[in-house]
Amino acid sequence: MLQIKLCGISLKNPTILASGILGVTKESVHRIGKSGAGAVTLKSLCHEERDGFSNPAMFGYDGVFLNAVGLPGQGIDSAIKDFGRLDNLSVPVIGSIYGYRVEQFGQVAKKMASLKPAMIEVDVSCPHMDYGKPYYADPELTAKVTGAVKANAGRIPVSIKLSPNVYDIKEIAHSAEKSGADAITAINAASGMVIDISARKPILANKIGGVTGPALKPIAVRCVYEIYETVKIPIIGTGGVTYGKDAIEMVMAGATAVGIGTGIYYRGISVFKKVCDEMMQWMKKNKVKSLNEIRGCAHK
Amino acid sequence: MPNNEIKKTDIPQVLEISDVVGEGKEQKSFFFKQSLQCRPGQFIMVWIPGLDEKPMAVSYWSRNEFAFTSKAIGKFTNALEKLKKGDKVGIRGPYGSSFSIKSNACVVGGGVGMASVSTLIDVLKNPIVINGARSKEYLIYLDRFKSKKMIVATDDGSFGRKGFVTQVLNGVLTENKKIKMVYTCGQEIMMKKVLGVCNRHNVECEASLERYMACGFGICGKCMINDKLCCVDGPIFNSKQLMSMPDFGNFAMLKSGRKVTIEEYHKIH
Numbered sequence A: 001m002l003q004i005k006l007c008g009i010s011l012k013n014p015t016i017l018a019s020g021i022l023g024v025t026k027e028s029v030h031r032i033g034k035s036g037a038g039a040v041t042l043k044s045l046c047h048e049e050r051d052g053f054s055n056p057a058m059f060g061y062d063g064v065f066l067n068a069v070g071l072p073g074q075g076i077d078s079a080i081k082d083f084g085r086l087d088n089l090s091v092p093v094i095g096s097i098y099g100y101r102v103e104q105f106g107q108v109a110k111k112m113a114s115l116k117p118a119m120i121e122v123d124v125s126c127p128h129m130d131y132g133k134p135y136y137a138d139p140e141l142t143a144k145v146t147g148a149v150k151a152n153a154g155r156i157p158v159s160i161k162l163s164p165n166v167y168d169i170k171e172i173a174h175s176a177e178k179s180g181a182d183a184i185t186a187i188n189a190a191s192g193m194v195i196d197i198s199a200r201k202p203i204l205a206n207k208i209g210g211v212t213g214p215a216l217k218p219i220a221v222r223c224v225y226e227i228y229e230t231v232k233i234p235i236i237g238t239g240g241v242t243y244g245k246d247a248i249e250m251v252m253a254g255a256t257a258v259g260i261g262t263g264i265y266y267r268g269i270s271v272f273k274k275v276c277d278e279m280m281q282w283m284k285k286n287k288v289k290s291l292n293e294i295r296g297c298a299h300k
Numbered sequence B: 001m002p003n004n005e006i007k008k009t010d011i012p013q014v015l016e017i018s019d020v021v022g023e024g025k026e027q028k029s030f031f032f033k034q035s036l037q038c039r040p041g042q043f044i045m046v047w048i049p050g051l052d053e054k055p056m057a058v059s060y061w062s063r064n065e066f067a068f069t070s071k072a073i074g075k076f077t078n079a080l081e082k083l084k085k086g087d088k089v090g091i092r093g094p095y096g097s098s099f100s101i102k103s104n105a106c107v108v109g110g111g112v113g114m115a116s117v118s119t120l121i122d123v124l125k126n127p128i129v130i131n132g133a134r135s136k137e138y139l140i141y142l143d144r145f146k147s148k149k150m151i152v153a154t155d156d157g158s159f160g161r162k163g164f165v166t167q168v169l170n171g172v173l174t175e176n177k178k179i180k181m182v183y184t185c186g187q188e189i190m191m192k193k194v195l196g197v198c199n200r201h202n203v204e205c206e207a208s209l210e211r212y213m214a215c216g217f218g219i220c221g222k223c224m225i226n227d228k229l230c231c232v233d234g235p236i237f238n239s240k241q242l243m244s245m246p247d248f249g250n251f252a253m254l255k256s257g258r259k260v261t262i263e264e265y266h267k268i269h
Ligand SMILES: Cc1cc2nc3c(=O)[nH]c(=O)nc-3n(C[C@H](O)[C@H](O)[C@H](O)COP(=O)(O)OP(=O)(O)OC[C@H]3O[C@@H](n4cnc5c(N)ncnc54)[C@H](O)[C@@H]3O)c2cc1C
Pocket: B043, B053, B054, B055, B056, B057, B058, B059, B068, B069, B070, B071, B072, B073, B074, B075, B076, B077, B078, B112, B115, B116, B209, B210, B211, B212, B213, B214, B235, B265, B266, B267, B268, B269
């Protein structure tokens, strides 16, 4: 009932672990797979080892979740040793990558491709070294990165992960598609800050971070809706999916699959199974046999 | 379908330190007049605004008060050491699993590891406590637990018995067949040996483990020990779990997520 095809990959259900939440080791991939996710995205990796920012790096309250982890990671070379390969795990794995410079995106993509992930996702949130602007913030930069990754990914499908922190997400999505992207992941966290009025300081060590979880959902649904109107490639709708009804809403906006990250915070690792069960309940009740029937229906 | 929603709050609450008590060399307890729903073995995240946020076990607990005991070993804990009554820190939690509470128990604490088992000792019925440290000046809670059956040991023999707590434990378990459970916290190498002693004597064991932590609530994945999350599945693990974790006593992940030997993990930070 929930089975989908995403860029030719069969997923038993549309829920995908979003990048950066767990997904750091082989054992965590297995554990998330066992808990019911249709696919698992690894924590973003780049060409070098990074510690990330100090703590507090994340916190949550009332449906709002903030994080500024600073892209910590063991680096792609160490990950290659750690994982060996990604095509023989219990669940399809999406390798998330990034670099500081355009060439590095290509180099990391090539190394990631050697692990044979089901898909490569490109986190374009870090600033371009020469323009000081994030790659997601400019259609030309997005095109360059997409091109560099595609040139090195072989036959592995590539999804470009977009940020809501832009004036017009449609033109960015369009640019990614034109440069060869096979899918769009939307969205990454929305920029935000919380100040503790007792301490008179921002709580996050990095001061500014990203808002995720339920607070992000309306923004994510809007982005997926706009992107669906702009491109033909499939969308992994991500942002605030916590309950089955949120996933249904994403599909109605046009998503083929749904990413779930912060949902784990609210409902535990079993969130994938819970969301799937709730989706099926809703579908039965509303006599919907397959997600294809409702995909993008909000546009009609 | 459930409708809204699950309420969860994990944001530091800024509290005033109500008292600071010196416990042993480089070790101090920080008290807060605030009630905290907490079970023995759980930990909190302590935030020094503008500096960092780190995990600390709840080491004193009563209805309207709690404390943690910190040992100064690096940047954050040295900054804590300088804090005084009236200074403010942020607290969130408590987090993690807790010790089961069984009678006929022996509690083995090494150094500041005593902090993680201290509220357990408070609630256990007649436990045997083995309190060990490198040397006399590092021992903590000697006064606090003087009414308990406590065996003190130091590596250099400067106080109590000379030797490791594992040797003392071996003696205790050999003499006292009634003991059914051993609770422990200290250096991981020590805990691994404690588990070995327990296994030889066929006694259950629960240990409080440490890994680098950022969120404390099972999201970031930094504290994974094999497929377990130290912050939510632990920090308290039982014999069966410990024996199914090849990383226990051997490997830990650095802040970056790269896995290294336990020795390197403690050296690098
Ligand atoms: C569940 C748990 C309970 C703890 N309870 C206590 C306690 O009651 N009393 C006490 O003195 N210490 C406790 N610790 C250890 C304490 O968190 C570290 O000593 C402290 O973070 C050191 O920070 P630093 O900046 O002073 O030292 P650093 O020089 O930064 O680090 C020294 C060592 O501390 C550990 N460490 C550093 N940062 C972290 C982190 N974010 N999370 C976990 N470990 C870290 C690493 O082993 C590192 O090698 C506990 C740790 C955990 C995981």
